[in-house]
Amino acid sequence: MMILGLVRWMQPVHGYDVRRELLSWNADKWANVQPGSIYHALRKLSEEGLLRAVATEQVGARPARTTYEVTAVGEDEFQTLLRGFWWGLSEPLDPFSAAFSFLPALPRSEAAAALRNRANLLRASIESMRASLESDWMRNTKPVHVGWMFELWSARAEAEMGWCEQIATRIDSGVSYLPAELENGEVWPHQVGSRSPDAK
Missing domain, CATH: 1.10.287 (Helix Hairpins)
Structure with missing residues (x-):
């Protein structure tokens, strides 16, 4: 949802700019979006038809940059995910x-x-x-x-x-x-390798 939403907001946009924006949001800390996975996610979303690569350009010896925009299918998916998270309740994994x-x-x-x-x-x-x-x-x-x-x-x-x-x-x-069962003075095993007689 984060990547679809950012492409939708900034389109047409290079993957580099999506990555830079997510890093400025510190999204790796609160949205579980890791910087190293962004380019892979963009390619995967393109393969699934949610994004469209509209241009690829290369300047000098720099790596080629692909520009993306959201497809109609991607827009529907973004709206579905967005409303699912707004109206649902997901407990964060800790x-x-x-x-x-x-x-x-x-x-x-x-x-x-x-x-x-x-x-x-x-x-x-x-x-x-x-x-x-x-x-x-x-x-x-x-x-x-x-x-x-x-x-x-x-x-x-x-x-x-x-x-x-x-x-x-x-x-x-x-x-x-x-x-x-341990209230009568038995000790819960807490040392590495220690087990109670009945432990399985």
Whole structure:
């Protein structure tokens, strides 16, 4: 959707300009669009009939540049994807969620320390976003809705930061979180290679 949308907005446009625009948006950090995959994505979208290569030119010894525009099929696909993301709900994938599901595998002290460290990282991220919101760069060069996106990311980070601190406090207080079968003093295996007798 990001690449289709940018080609649609900037067309006719070279892949280089699409890449430069996505990098200026830091899309590799929040939209999972990696700079190295952009040219491949443009070719693939062309093969699928969503984009049309309208010209290829070469200046001197520089690599040839292809100019793209969106086809009617690509326009339909963009509108479908856009509205799907606007009206639907997709939870962002975060490896931390997978790691947290194994909370009992960490010693209490380490788990609490790691959560507080995550809270500190989130706090630094929030401060950075707030600084960006107040900067001339944001006020003078970015559309208003980009600032609104920063506000959303900041609000999410604040909520998670508070949660991390709250859970760290619960862990430190001795609240039990072991599975029921381990409540009687058995130890959850947390060393590499250690397994309980019944582990599979």
